[in-house]
Amino acid sequence: MKVTRENIIWESHQKHVPTIDDEGGKLWGCFRSCFLQSAAPYTEGVAYKILKNDLGIDLREAAGHTSCGAIGYHGDVTTIETQMVVAARNFAVAHEELGVDNLFSFCVTSFANYTEMIHLWEEEPELREYTAKILKETTGREFWIPRVSGNRPSVVHASDVFYANRHKLAQKAKYSLKGIKAVDHIGCHYGKIFPGEAMGGVEFPQVLVGLLEAFGAEIVDYPERRHCCGMGFRQCAFPENRDYTASSTYKKLASLKQAHPDCNLILTNCPGCTVFLDAEQGTIKEVLEEEFNVSVLDYAQLTGLMLGYDPFKDCGLNAKAVEVEPLLDKIGIPYDKSKTAEQRRRPF
Amino acid sequence: MNNNVIVIGGGPAGLAAAGKLQDFGLDVVLVEKQPHIGGHLNKWYKVFPDFTDASEITANLTAGLGKTRILTNTNVTSIEGSAPNFLVTTSTGEKINASAILVSTGYKHFDATLKEEYGYGIYDNCITSVELDMMLKEKNVKTRDGKIPKKVAMIHCVGSRDEKVNNNYCSRVCCTNAIKVAIEVKEQNPDCQIFCLYMDIRVFGRGYEELYRTSQETHGIQFLRGRLSEASEKMDGSLLLRLEDTLTAKPMRLSVDLMVLMVGMEGNSELASVADLKLGCDRFYATAHQQYSNNHSHREGIFLGGAATGPKAIMESITDGRSAAAEIASFVAKNQRIINNGQVPSLV
Amino acid sequence: MTLFETVLGDSDNYFSIFNTAIIFIYMSKLVDELKQDIQYQHGMNACLNCGICTAVCPAAEVYDYSPREVMNICQTEDEEWLIDLLKSDKIWFCGQCYSCKPRCPRGNSTADVILALRRLSVRHGYFAESEKGRQQLFAKRVFGENMLKRGYTLTAENITPEHFPELGENWEYYFEHMKEMREWWDVPMDKENSAGSHRIIPEKDMDELRKIYKATGAMELMEAVEKGMEKKLGSKKEVEKFWDNWVETADSRNYEMKH
CATH class of the missing domain: 3.40.50.11810 (Rossmann fold)
Incomplete structure (x- = not known):
């Protein structure tokens, strides 16, 4: 059995997550995880310490951001429209109130949920318009889409940020x-x-x-x-x-x-x-x-x-x-x- | 105008066409990029449905080439002018006048590493149908560590009928080929248990259905209707396959010693820009009309034959090459008549 | 007899059936409603029944469940089969892991189709007909109401040792010393006007969130759960009994269904 698991098409699966040496790679906004805060809060705690103390990242989060609600989405109590506008609100809060462009979430379901909404906005222009409109009507906020990975509409997961900076972490x-x-x-x-x-x-x-x-x-x-x-x-x-x-x-x-x-x-x-x-x-x-x-x-x-x-x-x-x-x-x-x-x- | 026809590609279609074209009295130049003519026939052991030796087919077609001029290790680098006065330049710098050109450049095998979930290139005992034929030729079907396999799975539709690898079409020959190789493995190794994992058995040609039946009746080949979802490697190098037996509606795990990926065909579009040819959405060359002008390209005087226009069995490629030869002979004859009658040939 | 059976049962009548008005009777609003759902549109192309989804589905290993079967039923567009599906436990067996999605050779996504089916089942009250469907009351009152009250789908108080016995005795200890433990770990909870884990989200932000939930149909979907349960169990009081039983015993099956 081979253990290196190298695959020739890995190259096509590389996403570009800025490291702390890249431009903008030291300023991140983050979204909390409801699952972690309830069932394993210390994991976010130690992640915070590492990102701030060991990688020197200026990590910002707004008191007013909410859960993405995706446990409710995959638990069938919200609609896809709800998910879109909640996602857009969290993006807007991070961008307007914290001045951050690079965003990650601590939860993989949030990561998938934000990614899904971004894909929907890209594929269905009318849903993008709908989201911008409802966001404005309900919150007065402006619609904004993050572009974290390779300057295309995207967000990343916290583990991506660890991965991107893995050699720095290994040195320490x-x-x-x-x-x-x-x-x-x-x-x-x-x-x-x-x-x-x-x-x-x-x-x-x-x-x-x-x-x-x-x-x-x-x-x-x-x-x-x-x-x-x-x-x-x-x-x-x-x-x-x-x-x-x-x-x-x-x-x-x-x-x-x-x-x-x-x-x-x-x-x-x-x-x-x-x-x-x-x-x-x-x-x-x-x-x-x-x-x-x-x-x-x-x-x-x-x-x-x-x-x-x-x-x-x-x-x-x-x-x-x-x-x-x-x-x-x-x-x-x-x-x-x-x-x-x-x-x-x-x-x- | 001259009496020259250039055939590009010396596989079964090109060989068959060249033979007929020179029978029609035309001067044929066959351009082959490999050191030897024969194309994929050189890789195959025996050919379905009657187990004819691939070498016998090549020998037969080669014997019919007559005074065809063969240029091996040669590519066509440019095509200038228009029908019936083309000027073709080859990679050796030779310039050849031609009244018509046949593109019989065949296909490429699907790159199995793209089906990542099957682990080709990572797992030792995951091989392609091309590699199996080599083993059959050497009468040496073994696992990587030299053992005779007790269980072998033939995986149909690898790289075919699959949106995920951008190949929506059926490669047509893999079903019958899987059945053929299953029988051969069984004949060389009667104790081996063989499973074909299929979605639909598409055995469409004369004698193919009979081969399918024989494989079941005489050789006990097992057919499982379910597409392989993923393969994993076990410590002993055997593979754990996950599929659903859709006829009993049961998800199942199947352990095999060797897994053979029946890789499909992909269009070889290398000449698309040189010859200014159009591609279909399947990335094989498009023909002028799918029903009644299936050997014509969109360019007058440039003809298409064999698997260049879509997956074909050996026999079909031979027939299609000869059909293209008839179209070319007719085209040249028509142009000569026009010239002899003092009319200017059409240059549509 | 469903349309499908009618057609299969009498092949000679196949075309005549389609030529008559029968087809219009069967062309239901339910199927049309399902097809309006963008998630259904994205998740359902054409299924070729290859089984690649069921092969790796965790739910198919433990339940009488097959994503391929779900896709197949949807593909027939048969009203009665669809209603049976919406009333059954099946649509609730999916774990939403999306193992089916990356493999499908036709680009389908059963997990997405399931979400569309579940919402349809809730809107029409069919969810209350099945044991697993009735669990939707807990989903609504936990995930849904948490969002409206706290801005989180889950809160620390939800992970009780009674409902999560597998977390063990150390979790029981933590649960008894929640505030101190969280401070010890440097993740203090319920802080106001501050960023951080399990904080109190400012009221103005909560207001925005509630407005979004109302404007985008989430409130309506949640209300449909309460209504559907009330209709099935007979009264609001019974719904509360159903809820109390679950909170106390952690098993909805301890509530005795009358019919």
């Missing part, structure tokens, strides 16, 4: 993933809706692999890598549907363990995958008495660990179903061993 790393097997799991909404907007495409995506490689990890592959984690919006939201989620996670991890029993790290860029690929391992352990012990970290958590941020206080690895300490030991990241696992996680 205190630890290395040398000898650590790892595999990526991109969020479905990062690549499957608009493969052309995914760094490296959707089949052999590069966005997380590039980051892992920069930190020295050995990339592996497994047959169910591209299968969805099973988050599934209403499937994970309502406990009675969650067998969908658990079975998807089981399928993936069983496949990974069969291929690489010694791979204990999955890197993610989607809030849903980060939470459920981990949490459902707890369910599987309880119900099937099977343990996979694969740590699921998101790009910011892993980068935080590599840069020397505290695994618990900064990276928020307190509430993982899978204990992270074995992975930390393997990498050689220190933590307070005078405390018990519980004490490390429960400061009060």
Whole structure:
């Protein structure tokens, strides 16, 4: 099995995300994620610290921007028209109030949602007119479309910004993933809706692999890598549907363990995958008495660990179903061993 | 006007046309860019539906070339003038007068790396139909690590009938070719289980349906109606295929040791600007009329034959080349009559 | 008997059927309404039934669900089949992962078609006929009302240990110490007039958001959920019982349906 996963058409899947050395690459506006703020707030916390402190980015966000509402869209309580105008409002707020041109979101579904609306405006001029009109009528704001990637109408995801600056981050790393097997799991909404907007495409995506490689990890592959984690919006939201989620996670991890029993790290860029690929391992352990012990970290958590941020206080690895300490030991990241696992996680 | 006809492309259509044209008493120059004439026939082992040796076909057509002048390793670099007084320049610097030109430049195989989800070029045991024929010719159908495959899948429609790779058309020959190679693999390796993954079986020619039936009755080839969605590599180098058996409406996973991509045909449009030819939306050369002027290009005196105007089987290419030869002979004769009668030939 | 069966059942009458007014009876407003939806127009070209979508669909692995079947039913444009689909659990099985989209050789997107079907099902009250469809009440009251009240589809308070037991005991601890834990992590919550995670969005911005929801049909869609549930369960009081049961037991099936 080849592990480099190079593909001759990767070149056609490169999007141009400004690095901090490029013009405008140090000034970004960002959109928060409702899923992260509810189920894993610390990931945005450590992402913020890295972007500001380690990359020196002037990161701006408006108090008045809202969720893109896409969980409601894929959860069937809003219309496509709603999504367009809410997206246009958030763009207008960022552009007018913060003076930023480059925008990213912390959530892959927001990224896909904004991308979908931008595509609709490009393809259907009357929807663009509709959006501008309703935006003006309801908010008085002016319609504006960001052009982040290669000067075409687009926004990017936070993990794209990490990817673009991966070599800078790797230079600052205190630890290395040398000898650590790892595999990526991109969020479905990062690549499957608009493969052309995914760094490296959707089949052999590069966005997380590039980051892992920069930190020295050995990339592996497994047959169910591209299968969805099973988050599934209403499937994970309502406990009675969650067998969908658990079975998807089981399928993936069983496949990974069969291929690489010694791979204990999955890197993610989607809030849903980060939470459920981990949490459902707890369910599987309880119900099937099977343990996979694969740590699921998101790009910011892993980068935080590599840069020397505290695994618990900064990276928020307190509430993982899978204990992270074995992975930390393997990498050689220190933590307070005078405390018990519980004490490390429960400061009060 | 002269008695010269230039045939560009020495595959089955060009060879068949050149043979007939010189039978008609015309002076034929056959220009072939490769070191040898024969075109794709040189790559094939046997040809469906009757397993004729490809080399036998080339030998037969070559024997009919008579006094045709053959220029190998040669390209046409410019075509000046107009019918029936063309001046053709070749890559060797030679200038040749011609009253008519036949473009029989054939097709190119679809680049299988573009179907990223199949992992061609990444997975060891994912090969194309062209590579399989080479293996069959050498009686050496093996996996990359030299083992005799126990399970082989033939993947139909790779690069055909697929909006995602911008090829909406059917390549026509791949179904029958898949059946032919399936039988050959089975004959060389009777213990092998073979699956054809198809959408529609398009076996349209004389003897083709019988070949399909024989493959089932005599050779036990399995036909699964479902398009391959993705392939992944397992640790032992075998491949995990995901498809739906649409006839039982069940999603399924199928493990095979070797996967053969039946790559489709793409128009070879290399001469489009040199000869000022129009392309159809399928990027094969457009003919003057699809029904009754199917060997005429839009330019008077420039004719089209074989797979240059769309996917064709070997026999069809031969027939189409000869049909083009008849059109050219008629065109030259008509122009000579006009000149002999003292009239100025039409230069539409 | 549906049009499709009629046609299949008596092939001799095929053309005569099309030549009579029967076709107009079957040419329903529902199909037309579906075809008005831009997302349906973009997601549904022509399906060649190759199964490439169902092959990789996570829902097809765990449920009696097939994106190909959904596309096929839509493609028939048969009114009765469409109504059956809108009343069934099927359209609610999709996890919206869009695994089907990048593979389709005809550029279809079942996940998008599903969204159009679900909205149609809600607007016409058909959603309340199926167990999975009735979960739409929770979607509306959680994702929808959260947006209108807080500007987020999800809030920290939604991720309760009762509804998310898989998050484990450390999550229970976090949930009990939410404010302190968030401050410890440097992501304080509910701050006013400030950027940041889980902040209080200023009222003027919330006003704008609500106006957008009203002007673009989201409010109407949400109201259709409440109305549809009331019609199905018999009264507003029963709808509240249905809701309370879910909040308490985390399982809508514990509410006993009368019919």
